[in-house]
Amino acid sequence: MGGLLSELGKKLAERWLSLLVLPGALYLAVLGTAALLGHGHAVDPHQLTERISAAAEARAVGTFGGQVVVLGAVLAGSAGAGLAAQALGSLVERICLGAGWRAWPRPLRAPARLRVERRRQRWTTAAQGYHRLLTEARRARGRGERGDPTARWAAHLAMTRVAAELPDRPTWSGDRIHSVSARLERVHRLDLATVWPYLWLILPEPTRAEISAARQSLYRGSTLTAWALLYLPVAGRWWPAALISLTLALAGRSRTRAAADNYALLLEAAARLHGGELALRLGLTSALPGPAAPPGPAVLPGPACPPDDADDVDGTGPTPLTPDVGDALTRALYVPPPAPPPAAD
Structure with a gap:
């Protein structure tokens, strides 16, 4: 148990360091450079070295207690900047995906x-x-022809x-993810928003890990754009911060679009591959229309045996996601809203 807690603490410390402290420390370094140099000596390393050396010779910084205070302030400030970027990244993601733009x-x-x-x-x-x-x-x-x-x-x-x-949606990334729901509804008559919570529970662990990683990559792209927004006000004091902000904004846009495309591909693939399995587990395939089975010899009742493969109950292979299967899943899992109370007399 102690080893498990130690390993868990180590992983949490690594994530805290990589996601919060290091980006925040870089942001504090840029803030400090902007405060020391300004526009007049924006790219003068000699001036920066002299001013940092002068600040380091201060009596308060030279003591052990002062160094501890400075180190604690840097760590706290870095973590605070990282938390601010993550909070702003959530807002950027909502705007970028634009799922509820009508509200x-x-x-x-x-x-x-x-x-x-x-x-x-x-x-x-x-x-x-x-x-x-x-x-x-x-x-x-x-006509038997094949053109270019x-x-x-x-x-x-x-x-x-x-x-x-x-x-x-107002953005490409939002439309890329929305296109999965639109395509499944158009082709398979499947309402992904209704079926997805149930489908997620039966997905294999590797599939869920891939989808979760793609979702995290989408969030990190939005967080990168959030860092660009945080660097932008610093440009009012130190003009190279505008170049940093522009670079981060372009990188965030590129990463967000790539992550949205990958996430959408995985969502659609999971629905197509495992939608029939969900219908099978819910017992919906027996009610679907299909060809009549030929008459066969009578089979005496015997003990029920669980199938070796949930996708191959009758030996015919996995259940495909057809429009009938998609419609049956949507009808079975959709929960209608409650009826309004009767009007008062």
């Missing part, structure tokens, strides 16, 4: 609606061009650069 305050909701409408117009134009080329390619294959697919691939890339499905 945002009016000053934010109006530009979000305008951006969604513009994204829909761009996506519709790109989708029309892609489907026109796709129809032409299908007709050519029907370069134009069709370029049109598909132009469409997915806006969104994978009809845009419903």
